[in-house]
Amino acid sequence: METQPLTSKEQMFVSTDVMLRHWQGHRNLTRRVIEAFPEDKLFSHSIGGMRPFAHMVMEMIDIAEPGVKSLATGNWEKVEEFDHTKTMPQTKEGLLERWDKVTALIDKTWPTIAPERFQKVEIAFGQYENANYDTLFYFIDNEIHHRAQGYVYLRSLGIAPPFFWER
Amino acid sequence: METQPLTSKEQMFVSTDVMLRHWQGHRNLTRRVIEAFPEDKLFSHSIGGMRPFAHMVMEMIDIAEPGVKSLATGNWEKVEEFDHTKTMPQTKEGLLERWDKVTALIDKTWPTIAPERFQKVEIAFGQYENANYDTLFYFIDNEIHHRAQGYVYLRSLGIAPPFFWER
Numbered sequence: 001m002e003t004q005p006l007t008s009k010e011q012m013f014v015s016t017d018v019m020l021r022h023w024q025g026h027r028n029l030t031r032r033v034i035e036a037f038p039e040d041k042l043f044s045h046s047i048g049g050m051r052p053f054a055h056m057v058m059e060m061i062d063i064a065e066p067g068v069k070s071l072a073t074g075n076w077e078k079v080e081e082f083d084h085t086k087t088m089p090q091t092k093e094g095l096l097e098r099w100d101k102v103t104a105l106i107d108k109t110w111p112t113i114a115p116e117r118f119q120k121v122e123i124a125f126g127q128y129e130n131a132n133y134d135t136l137f138y139f140i141d142n143e144i145h146h147r148a149q150g151y152v153y154l155r156s157l158g159i160a161p162p163f164f165w166e167r
Numbered sequence: 168m169e170t171q172p173l174t175s176k177e178q179m180f181v182s183t184d185v186m187l188r189h190w191q192g193h194r195n196l197t198r199r200v201i202e203a204f205p206e207d208k209l210f211s212h213s214i215g216g217m218r219p220f221a222h223m224v225m226e227m228i229d230i231a232e233p234g235v236k237s238l239a240t241g242n243w244e245k246v247e248e249f250d251h252t253k254t255m256p257q258t259k260e261g262l263l264e265r266w267d268k269v270t271a272l273i274d275k276t277w278p279t280i281a282p283e284r285f286q287k288v289e290i291a292f293g294q295y296e297n298a299n300y301d302t303l304f305y306f307i308d309n310e311i312h313h314r315a316q317g318y319v320y321l322r323s324l325g326i327a328p329p330f331f332w333e334r
Contacts, residue, residue, distance in 0.1 A: 011282035012179040014300040019180040022304060047214065048322030115178035133181040137189060138332070141311055145331055148315035155215030164312055165305070 016118065020110045023140055024103065025167030030060065030147045031099055032162040036154055039092045045153050053153055054095060056146035058088045063139050065102050070124070071132055072113045078126030183285065187277045190307055191270065192334030197227065197314045198266055199329040203321055206259045212320050220320055221262060223313035225255045228269055230306050235273050237291070238299055239280045245293030 014022075034042065034057055043054045062079075070076045089095045117132055124135040154161045181189075201209065201224055210221045229246075237243045256262045284299055291302040318328045 006282075009182050009184050010179075011183045012177075012181075013183045013186040013282075013285050014180050014304075015176050016178045016180045017176050018298075018300065022301075026308075047319055048325070050319065050322055115173075115180075118180050131185075133185065134189075137181075141193075142331070144308055144311045145315040145318075148312040149319050151312075152214055152217065152316050152319040155217050158215070164309070 016113070016115050019136070020106075023136070024106065026140055026143055026147075027064075027099075027103055027106075029162060029164070029167050030057070030143055031096065031103075032166075033147050033150045033154070034092065034096060034099065036159060036161055037092070037150070038157070038159075041153070041157055042092055042095070043090070045157065047153060047156060050149065053146075053150040054088065056149065057095060057099070060143045060146065061098055061102055062087075063142065065105060067124070067135070067139055068106050068109045068113075071117065071136065072109050074117070074120075074122060076123060076125055183280070183282050186303070187273075190303070191273065193307055193310055193314075194231075194266075194270055194273075196329060196331070196334050197224070197310055198263065198270075199333075200314050200317045200321070201259065201263060201266065203326060203328055204259065204317070205324070205326075208320070208324055209259055209262070210257070212324060214320060214323060217316065220313075220317040221255065223316065224262060224266070227310045227313065228265055229254075230309065232269050232272060234291070234302070234306055235276045237289075238284065238303065239276050241284070241287070241289060243290060243292055 034053070037045075037053060041052075043052050046052055066077060066079075089098055118136070119131060119133065121129065121131050122135070123129045124132075124138075128135065128138075130138070151161045151164075201220070204212075204220060208220075210219050213219055233244060233246075256265055285303070286298060286300065288296065288298050289302070290296045291299075291305075295302065295305075297305070318331075321328045
């Protein structure tokens, strides 16, 4: 049997290995942005009616934690909306602890994701129908997006945020 | 000859085809964020000493335009620093025109990039040594990052930005 040349849909841009490193690199930077906030401002500072950064961080946690499990299993639970009022830690230390638990969960769960699962189309969180690679891109892009808003919050407080390119 | 199972470094997360769509999807959203700015605020509004959004947009252009060409050819020109003072359009319409030219350039150039080039390590812009997939991730992540700062600018002006999930 002759080997067929790959079609452009099959040409790899990036491997699953690299993608884990990419995701965790971003999470590492976000952790340092959390650390850069004075504790009170983390939970209170706002511009233009936007949420305090701690709430954005809880959204990232509430996406990544069930998200990585569902990427592995294909079982997506419906999330009507993210309600952090009861589950959000009330201290910076508590928030960082939650963050670190998710980091460890991702490292532990990732090797159990069969690579072909990323090409499957599923209904993420019971609502968002996409290929799983796009779903994971969304998790990361959403984190970059809200973290960058945290950068503006920090700048508006006169605090220099971590360098964007350090992961 | 038996087929060897792929190692995790060879397992595809995402294809080159999807990556072009992903990049242009983000660029389409950024275009709508540019459009959402009142013309004067685009070139003047600032928070915490940060650059006006038009300057951030010029950075995106100054990365993507030579960047996509270099991804195709492997010829990276050294960029000491991006100086927009002479090249930046002075109107929103002019900026959008520049943006659209780069969009067309990316669509035209992308099919000329041999897929295996993304796995090569090169010194982007004569300074940043990375696998080309990481270099392109950086282009996109940097755009998401600064666009999100544009979101805060818009909110601080009382303007609702486009939905993040619409591409």
